[in-house]
Amino acid sequence: MTQFQASPPPETLCPARPSVKITLVNQGFQRPISVYLALQKRLAAHLRTLLKSKYDLDIENLPIEIPPDLRFGELATPIALQLARSLRKAPKIIATEIVESIGALEGFAGFEVAGAGYINARLDRSTGVKSIAAADLAQHSPKSPLHALVEHTSINPNKAAHIGHLRNAILGDTFVRLLRAAGSKVDIQNYIDNTGVQVADVVVGFLHLEGKSLDEVRQIVAGCEQRAAASGRPADAIDFYCWDLYARTSQWCTSGTGEENAARKQVRLDTLHAIEHGGNETAAVAELISTAVLRRHLETMLRLDIEYDFLPRESEILHLKFWDAAFEQLKQTGVLYFETEGKNKGCWVMTRPGAATEPVQDQDGPKGTDEDAKVIVRSNGTVTYVGKDIAYHLWKFGLLGKDFGYKPFFTYPNHECWISTMHGEAAHPHFGGAQAIYNVIDSRQSDPQANVIQALRGMGHTAEADRYTHFSYEMVALTPRCAIDLGYNVPEEDRSRAYIEVSGRKGFGVKADDLIDKLIAATLDEVNKRQTGRDQAEREKIARQIAIGALRYFMLKYTRNSVIAFDFKDALSFEGETGPYIQYAVVRARNIFRKGDTTADAVLAEFAQLAPDTIAELLARVENQDIWALWLSAARRSLVLEQSLTASEPAYLAKHAFQLAQEFNNFYHRHHILNEENPALKTLLLATAAVALRELIVVLGWLGIESPEAM
RNA sequence: GCGCCCGUAGCUCAGCUGGAUAGAGCGACUGACUACGAAUCAGUAGGCCGGAGGUUCGAAUCCUUCCGGGCGCACCA
Known part of the structure; x- marks a missing residue:
């Protein structure tokens, strides 16, 4: 563009972020308080009334995004671009008209037209920063509209758990934490x-x-x-x-x-x-x-x-005859019908989800038989796996009319885990009867899962079917190199493949406990090098925290649809995009307060006394743009939580934690906080560290990752 | 044959209801420890976003089609 660009423009100091959209969809989760969400909502409402009065337009989903770069402001809308056609005007003219009549809005400093017709909004930075500092975002009302049931782990109890099971359990456990963070009551079943x-x-x-x-x-x-x-x-x-x-x-x-x-x-x-x-x-x-x-x-x-809270077992589903109760309901509602012709003659079958949208009302005859139907009861009278699963899921939603017996099985520090039994104890907690269920099962099982949902819907339980989520994920495989290193005989034709599926049947895979042991050994090595002043018990505790952080983050950073090609080199890495990287940011932030002989709370209290004008002046400085950017990132926590929940994608929060840590580490290097001579700026820097620390600890907690005191 | 998923930098992956200059990490190459610990930071190189059409003011993103890879499609559990 400009050929005489001698020095980079000050804007390049702020880290570029991808453009992020804010969704207003709420799928039954409680909306947490958020500075970002509140401002976005206010702006959308304001623009909507403006468009109504100015152009007589009713815009339902007014798009508001977070621009890719701070120089475009903190919020932006491309609405003028969208309206260009219907209003038969150039986008830039529409945007200018809107900005001219937009007036003042609380929390916003101003609006401007940019690019092809974007409307960019700038926040009032001092009030923004103060509300972020004050926002105790963890303080939502605890009552929840939905009682959820999450089922995960579900390993066949015949061999050691392997890395594939770890992905399942870590995804499920993290999702539980997210649901609870949003205020839901959750039962965990295995x-x-x-x-x-x-x-x-x-x-x-x-x-x-x-x-x-x-x-x-x-x-x-x-x-x-x-x-x-x-x-x-x-x-x-x-x-x-x-x-x-x-x-x-x-x-x-x-x-x-x-x-x-x-x-x-x-x-x-x-x-x-x-x-x-x-x-x-x-x-x-x-x-x-x-x-x-x-x-x-x-x-x-x-x-x-x-x-876990409860362990329902197949043996009780069989012996308590859950199926008999379900069979009656399935027959009465017509979901199951008795096949009299074709290859499934003599079986009770149901139509598959993908098949004919309407039950074909053909004339009776060979053509009327659905050869592709799913068999639920075999011709010998025994029930298939899907049949038992339908019965079990009717129980989950409280629709079966039967219940398990319960007895205690495993004691955790803070609660008891119960297991199903024929005749249990008289006093026991109640499980099942949930409003929403999430089944953490790998994507290979999506067909049987779809069958169960189809059956529920066919029985008229449409609300339950809609709240049945198959939380599916791709498998964990081994890289050929990893398999060879483990001593497995890898056929020549498999060596060029990207990954090889693990198989418990073949005894081919990495056992969970082995991996955890390796991680702890590797982290303990590093801790021993650095923490010479600490005793063995402390070092082991820190090593364990880091090892678990590394493992959990490793399993969470991939989105669910991506196959993880496991390699020890990646899993044992503690640098770059890893759990320990984020934990290290926490330790650094903690060290600031320790060395400065103060606390995050004390700093934030002091910060609240700072004059708005002073803050505004400091945040307007070119060299402090990264500080403002860090505050904005910190404010995104509940926004990301909501996106994570609606997409059932814990990876979003994992990425958020990493980005926050990255921004903090960058900030840490650029500003010498404890040596800062300007007292107002020092307070701002300390408050920035305090907010980053608070956010990192909370988000790591949601991911099930502890924040070590030292490392 | 049918269904689902994937194809973005050398490698592993983000890019979330289409939006401003496509981003990280690892690896490679340069630099930064007398500052709050370098498990860190800064910088350089590296991309026809699998191919071709289409929709749109605007496409990595939506549609169609083809190519390449993976996983499912039993009266097994």
């Missing part, structure tokens, strides 16, 4: 399929491959418990033992000569049926193993600060 083929496989392993009796299995479990307790090594525990046994059994079941293979498959099937039926030695082994492994899963997740 569904336990203790009667499926996976458990059956391990039971086959114990009984047939290893030839153990129930008593011997009991001894193995007890031995594992003792060894693991003594050594503190997860590798000694029962879930690791089962990991290998499961892989061996899977191999056994799918190998052998034709005759042998058939016999082995039959053994597996018989075992499965014995477990489902219950009341026999095989079922007792299954119960023993699945319960011991489940306990290990809860311990593993507790290392990541992940807890």
